Amino acid sequence: MQLTQSSVGRKIIMAVTGIVLVAFVCVHLLGNTSIFVGADAINAYAQKLHSLGPLVWVFRLVMLAAFVIHIFFGIQLTIENKAATPEANVQVKRQKTGFAAETMVISGLVLLAFVIYHLLHFTVRVTNPEIYVPMGDQGMVDVYYMVVMGFQAVLPVAVYVVAMGFLFLHVSHGFQSFFQTLGLSNDKSLPITMNISKLIAVVLLLGYISIPVLIVAGLVKI
Template sequence: MNIIANLFKSSLGKKYIMAVTGAALFLFVVGHLLGNLQIFLGAETINRYGHFLQANKEILWPARLGLLAAVALHIWSAVKLSAENKEARPMPYADWNPTVASYASRTMLMSGLIVAVFVIYHLLHFTVQAKSINLTGQDFVAFQDAKGRHDVYRMMVTGFSHPLVSAFYILAMGLLCLHLSHGAGAMFQSLGWKNDVYGPSLDRFAKVAAWLIFLGYVSIPIAVLLGYGKEAVK
């Protein structure tokens, strides 16, 4: 119990919490992307994938609860560490030059909080499927394919057909990947994996991964806005 208490009380412990939860969230982001990209394989593929998830609630709900716990701990540790840093250095350095630190590193807390707001909207949009916030006036819950499964394909195409929704999604993905480009490197640092030999390679990996994730996610709303899947919304 003392180890757990110290983990939550010490700055080093909070850094470990942020790193481990960040790693878990990074893996989720990649897995979620791979699932979403199945929309390009057609309605049958992504509807089958969606049905598989919904049919295995004993896997889905523990994963969701674990994800929510990781998000909560990640935000908590980030806010606490930021407050501790400000408390330790209440006055800014006179010779501090913001250009030395990357834009991503200087906006980590703010970009993370904005992404958290987006996640709430995204859950209401495609998971809870709240009609009042999808801006289309359609009830996503009622979408079913010919096999009686939830029509994930039609839902995604309909949802992203609204320019404002797609614009918000693209903006949020940009902020998320900006966050990841620095966060992944910071995660390796907190876990003690970065050194003079591997550090530059790990930083490059973080930036390349962030770009690939961004391009993967935004390819969906952009494709829909350009006409992909338009037969589903007729």
């Protein structure tokens, strides 16, 4: 009750679910960059994940739970925080916070929309049915072919690049927030975690956009 209703309790929930999601995007990026090693590498990686069987579903449920809880409390807290300031001053000059921190709910909702599109694109396979070519006899598809063909047009590439811009914003504020919220920061460490936060956000941004951009530029091809 305390945890799900109090101000600090919900902040802790946001931090813990948030760090799970950051951990996921980091691991996801590591796995995805195997596409640069070659078709065999990323297909072997996909095969490995596929072979985990029911564990994949346990993992997916945990991620889904973290995702839904993070979004639910994020929206709820934002509504409360807006209500706490019914009328702003005519002049408002911020001294410390930034665009990323002030637009967390917007970048968050854009990422939600992106994740839905991304799942339709590569997991549920709705948007581009022509990019799936069966491989082997266990219902697998050629992941390398799927990704390369999925990024031949400029539009999906643009969507991914823009969405990763929002991921950059979200993580740059969110990661350091985790340490502050769990009481793991002090006056000495906070500036450091804030810089690490931005660094991780930049690495995620460059890492993720490199895949669609290098494909559409023709540097990674079938």
